[in-house]
Amino acid sequence: MYTSLRLNPSSIAPPCIPSHTLTPPHTPYRYIRDFWNQLDTGTFLLIMAAAAVRINNATREEEWEGSFVDVLPRTIYAIAVLLIFLRVLQLLTYQQTVGVLFIVLSAMGNDVVYFMVRFL
Secondary structure, three states: OOOOOOOOHHHOOOOOOOHHHOOOOOOHHHHHHOHHHHHHHHHHHHHHHHHHHHHHHHHOOOOOOOOHHHHHHHHHHHHHHHHHHHHHHHHHOOOHHHHHHHHHHHHHHHHHHHHHHHHO
16 A cells, blocks of 8 residues: 655756855955945045044144145045935934835935926
């Protein structure tokens, strides 16, 4: 009554493997290609450059007071703060109440920019 079931190994199909599992999930290439990681790295480098210029200016405060080199670190800090603000806005999209509002306002901002370009 009992019969053994013998399967031919060539008749069994291999399981379907998704293509995204063939590459390791945490490779340096994938880290570098991510936009938010590039933004964070750029922000960090901007802050370090501003700190270096500011330390350099501290030794020559009376020579460069009010010049471009004196204003440069503050400008770099302002750009870095804007980039950090973009990162915070990206994190707000995950919040349940503010996230929907942010998505709607960003779509509205895109429409406003479109009409500004079109009518100017």
